[in-house]
Amino acid sequence: MDVKDLQLKANSIRKSIVTMLNAAGSGHPGGAMGIADVLTFLYFSEMRVNPKDPHMSDRDRFVLSAAHMVPGLYATLAEAGFFPKEELTTLRKFGSRLEGHTVRNLDIGVETTGGSLGQGVSIACGMAAAAKVDGASWRTYCIVGDGESNEGSVWEAALFGSKFELDNLVFIIDRNNIQLSGTGQEVMPLDPVADKWRAFNWNVIEIDGNSFDDIAGAFRTAREVKHRPTCIVANTVPGKGVSFMENKAEWHGKTPDDEQTKQALAELDSLNANG
Amino acid sequence: MQTVNLRNLSELELKPIRDGFGEGFLNIGAAIPDVIGLNADLTESVRMHLFEEKYPERFFQVGICEQNMAGVAAGMALSGKIPYMGSFANFSPGRNYDQIRTSICMMNANVKIVSSHAGFSHGSDGITVQMLEDIAMMRSLPNMTVLVPADAYQAMQMAEAAATIEGPVYLRLGRSETPLLFAEGTPFVPGEAQLLRDGSHVTIFAAGYLVFRALLAADNLHKQGIEAQVINIHTIKPLDEASVLAAAAKTGAVVTAEEAQVNGGLGGAIAEVLGRKLPTPMEMVAVMDQFGETGTTMDLNKSRNLMEDDIVAAVLHVLERKSA
Numbered sequence: 001m002d003v004k005d006l007q008l009k010a011n012s013i014r015k016s017i018v019t020m021l022n023a024a025g026s027g028h029p030g031g032a033m034g035i036a037d038v039l040t041f042l043y044f045s046e047m048r049v050n051p052k053d054p055h056m057s058d059r060d061r062f063v064l065s066a067a068h069m070v071p072g073l074y075a076t077l078a079e080a081g082f083f084p085k086e087e088l089t090t091l092r093k094f095g096s097r098l099e100g101h102t103v104r105n106l107d108i109g110v111e112t113t114g115g116s117l118g119q120g121v122s123i124a125c126g127m128a129a130a131a132k133v134d135g136a137s138w139r140t141y142c143i144v145g146d147g148e149s150n151e152g153s154v155w156e157a158a159l160f161g162s163k164f165e166l167d168n169l170v171f172i173i174d175r176n177n178i179q180l181s182g183t184g185q186e187v188m189p190l191d192p193v194a195d196k197w198r199a200f201n202w203n204v205i206e207i208d209g210n211s212f213d214d215i216a217g218a219f220r221t222a223r224e225v226k227h228r229p230t231c232i233v234a235n236t237v238p239g240k241g242v243s244f245m246e247n248k249a250e251w252h253g254k255t256p257d258d259e260q261t262k263q264a265l266a267e268l269d270s271l272n273a274n275g
Numbered sequence: 276m277q278t279v280n281l282r283n284l285s286e287l288e289l290k291p292i293r294d295g296f297g298e299g300f301l302n303i304g305a306a307i308p309d310v311i312g313l314n315a316d317l318t319e320s321v322r323m324h325l326f327e328e329k330y331p332e333r334f335f336q337v338g339i340c341e342q343n344m345a346g347v348a349a350g351m352a353l354s355g356k357i358p359y360m361g362s363f364a365n366f367s368p369g370r371n372y373d374q375i376r377t378s379i380c381m382m383n384a385n386v387k388i389v390s391s392h393a394g395f396s397h398g399s400d401g402i403t404v405q406m407l408e409d410i411a412m413m414r415s416l417p418n419m420t421v422l423v424p425a426d427a428y429q430a431m432q433m434a435e436a437a438a439t440i441e442g443p444v445y446l447r448l449g450r451s452e453t454p455l456l457f458a459e460g461t462p463f464v465p466g467e468a469q470l471l472r473d474g475s476h477v478t479i480f481a482a483g484y485l486v487f488r489a490l491l492a493a494d495n496l497h498k499q500g501i502e503a504q505v506i507n508i509h510t511i512k513p514l515d516e517a518s519v520l521a522a523a524a525k526t527g528a529v530v531t532a533e534e535a536q537v538n539g540g541l542g543g544a545i546a547e548v549l550g551r552k553l554p555t556p557m558e559m560v561a562v563m564d565q566f567g568e569t570g571t572t573m574d575l576n577k578s579r580n581l582m583e584d585d586i587v588a589a590v591l592h593v594l595e596r597k598s599a
Contacts (some may be wrong), residue, residue, distance in 0.1 A: 041320075056489065104353075104382045111353070113381045116373050122346020123378055130354035133311070133333065153374070154344035164335070 001044050003212045008272065009079060010040040014241045015268050016075035016088055020098075022261040024071075027100060029245060030252040032072030034209070035143060036174045038066070041215045042141055051081040054109050062177040065111050065120025066145030066174060067101040068253075073110070074098050082109040085106035090138045113206040118151025120144070120170065123230040125160045127240025128169035139168045146180035147273045150188045155200070161229040162201035169229040170222045173197075174209065178249040197231040241268050276506070276518035279469045284490065289452040292484075293391045295427030296448050297322025299434025300359060300389075304330050307438055313348055313360040315341050317556035320359035321391045321448070341367045343384050345374035345386070352384040356591040357438050364390035364406035364447060370465045371578045379443050380416045380524045387437045394483065394534035395567055395575035396449035399426055404459045405575070411539025413445040414512040420465065421512040423533075423541075425486035426456045429509060429547035430518040432463035434457070434504075440465055447483065447562065449534075451572050468515040474502030477528040477590050477597075478517070482508050482541045485532040503590060511541055518549050523549055529557040534581055554594040558589040 001009075011034045020043070023028045026117055043049065047060040064073050071091065071159045078085045090096035097108055101115030107250070114120050124142035129139055148154060161169055190196075197204045205223040207214035222230035238252065239245025242264040245256075297510050304310045304326050312326045327334040338342045340506040341362055343477045348358040366388055379386045393406050418438055424430035427458065430448060437444045456471075471486070473492050481489035486507050493503040504526055506518065523529055529549065531542035542559035549561075550554045562579050576582055 024384070051396045063350075113377060114376045118342070119346050119374055119378045121394050122374070123341070123350035123353070124351020126347035126352075126358075127354050128350075129335065130351040130486075132355070134354075153342040153346070156338075156340035159340065160337060160347060162344055164339075175306075 006040055006212050009044055009091040009202045010037050011241065011268055011272055013040060013072065013075040013079050014084050016078060016085065017071045018242070018256060018261055018264045019089045020071055020075065020088040021255040022258065024091040025255055026092060027071055027255055028068040029071065029251050029255060030178055030238035031066065031069040031145065031174060031176060033175045033240045033242065033245060034238040035069055036072050036142065036214060036240065037210050038172055038234055039142040041070050041212060041219070042165050043080045045050055045216070046219050047141065048138065049109065051109065054082060055106050058136065060138050061111055061124070061140040061220055063120040063124040063140065063142040064102050064114060065124065065142050066117065066148045067114025067120065069143065070100070070102050074100065074109055077109045117145065118153035120171055121154050121157035125157050125166065125171060128166040129164055132164070132166065133196060139170070141170050141172070143172045143174060146173055146175045146177065146184055146190055146193065147187065149173065149190055149193070158197065158200040159224050160203065165227040166229040170219070171229070171231045173231060175233050176236045178252045180253055182249050186235050194233045197233070201228060203228045205232065206233045207235065209236035211239055241271060243267060276466050276515065276521070277462065277464060277469050279370050279471055280458060281456050281471060284454065284456070286593040288455045290427040291450055292424055292427050292430045293322045293448045293450055294451050295430030296307050296389065296434045297325050299431035303435045303438045303477045304333070307357060309355060309357050309359040310390060310438060311335065311356045312349055313344050313358055314365065315339055315344050315362040317362050320363070323405060324363050336434040341371045345371040347377045348386040349378040349382065349384040352383065357385055357387070359387040359389050361389045361391070362477055363404060364393035364409045365404050368409055368412050368445070368490045369406060374417055380418045383418045383442045384471045385442060387446060389446045389448065391448040391451045393447045394449055395572050396451040396535050398567065398570050398572045402567045406534045407562050410511060410535045410541065411448060412541065417444050417514060417537065417539070420510065422465070422510055423447045423482040425483060425489060425509060426453055428455055428457045428461070428560055429463060430522055434465060436465055439576050440500050443561045444472045449484055451484060456487060462530060462581045466510045466513050466515055468518040468585065470504070470511065471507055472503070472505040472585055473502040474526070476502045476526060477530060479528045479532060479586060479590065480504060480508050480541065480545055481532040482511060484534055488583040489586055491583040492590065494591055495583065495587050501594065502588065503514055506543055512542055514544050514548060517546055519548050520553055523553050523555040527555060529555050530560065530584050530586060530593055531557070532560040536578070537563050556593050558593045560586050560589050
């Protein structure tokens with residue numbers, strides 16, 4: 001899939017995110033919009049997954065450790081054909097398969113239950129280690145929030161990943177600098193984040209997380225590096241694609257009303273036309 | 276309920292419960308290649324070193340990272356492995372309860388949580404290590420099985436049986452030298468209580484080290500003309516409700532005995548069933564909502580009223596209530 005097609009997919013995913021959060025009335029748009037390009041690349045270019053056979057034993061594993069970004073994952077899975085897009089507007093509703101944080105359900109492509117930060121990182125390490133024990137070829141990918149990295153258990157996982165040389169494991173740190181209570185700098189400064197991961201002996205690649213060229217290059221390098229896990233520090237724009245959401249901490253955890261939704265969808269449509 | 280013939284307890288043979296686990300873990304590792312060992316820098320203390328030496332490619336020393344260990348174990352289980360993760364009970368589940376709840380129990384991940392030094396079994400290490408709340412924590416979680424072996428032989432059987440239970444298992448081990456109760460070949464069936472001694476006046480439900488003291492108490496009571504039924508509740512969850520109800524119906528008086536907090540442990544589990552289905556006069560021998568202090572295992576069991584005399588006193592008390 002070329003860059004133009006990936007951009008169209010990402011834009012469609014962003015529109016789904018806006019639409020589903022408007023319908024849900026609560027949830028987290030900021031991070032989901034920002035990470036949409038990485039999710040698009042993972043599901044449409046990088047990972048070995050098959051929506052027609054979601055239980056496939058040698059599928060690549062994806063763990064959303066920052067599980068509040070789940071609208072982005074659901075929108076991507078629906079875009080990829082794991083379940084009908086119509087289901088997206090059931091987000092958070094009673095009886096829905098789409099909970100407000102991830103719940104393991106391989107039928108719809110969701111690998112892990114999340115919602116308590118700093119845990120998916122460990123699960124991803126365990127998956128990668130199990131693949132090593134079996135000599136299996138499948139790889140494990142895990143999106144980690146920068147705010148999530150306040151949790152000490154993230155750094156326990158960092159120690160584990162390098163000790164066991166998990167070169168079949170890629171973490172993507174969504175470096176968007178917003179958390180629930182404000183900017184990362186206000187809540188708990190993380191910089192120099194890339195140096196921290198380097199100090200834990202990971203293969204670290206810093207990229208523009210909203211550039212498909214950067215994203216593609218990083219995942220390519222990750223496959224080539226042996227004996228070390230890779231940490232891609234993806235600098236992303238929270239709320240990417242919608243002018244009034246971009247880089248606004250207030251959009252970390254609030255949803256667009258009907259008028260804002262209309263404006264957001266119009267802006268995203270115009271990106272398609274201009275792109 | 277399973278009827279069990281005990282060894283001759285007049286010739287006591289002692290063996291730490293954790294040693295039995297170590298042998299069973301080695302056995303199940305040999306039988307099932309998917310069994311994995313994980314440990315947070317307490318490998319020999321939890322008796323996982325035998326497995327580590329034999330199967331280094333399946334053993335992960337995770338360092339002093341109990342939270343990560345629980346998540347890693349979950350990830351391995353979701354990938355078809357049967358991980359056993361070992362530490363002290365105060366660290367695991369004490370420190371990693373949230374990981375056990377979210378990453379293990381909510382996904383019904385096939386992880387075996389093996390926790391040593393529970394209760395007062397390493398009293399001299401001080402009050403932090405004296406984990407008394409683990410049973411309450413673990414039995415509150417959906418999908419969790421809670422196993423408490425009464426001797427080293429049973430611990431070996433539990434180590435092996437845990438792999439055949441689909442889903443998370445908590446296995447509580449002690450460090451103390453513990454009398455061997457069960458003869459070779461005594462079967463162990465998860466979830467099926469064991470009748471160790473029959474009697475018609477009162478039922479003593481016991482778990483772990485306190486099973487032996489319950490048997491001693493029953494001997495003493497017999498000399499006073501009181502016949503106590505002694506039942507080993509090795510599986511605190513899922514509780515063998517049918518056996519609990521049948522025993523309570525037969526004797527009409529119940530005492531529970533365990534080396535754990537009175538809040539939410541074995542006594543609580545039995546009380547929940549009897550309260551709902553068959554209210555029965557009941558006394559609990561347990562730690563009464565307090566922490567320990569430094570001392571030997573025996574100092575602490577005596578000071579917290581967990582000895583055979585305390586069980587006898589509880590029986591006499593409950594019999595007064597039964598006849599009132």
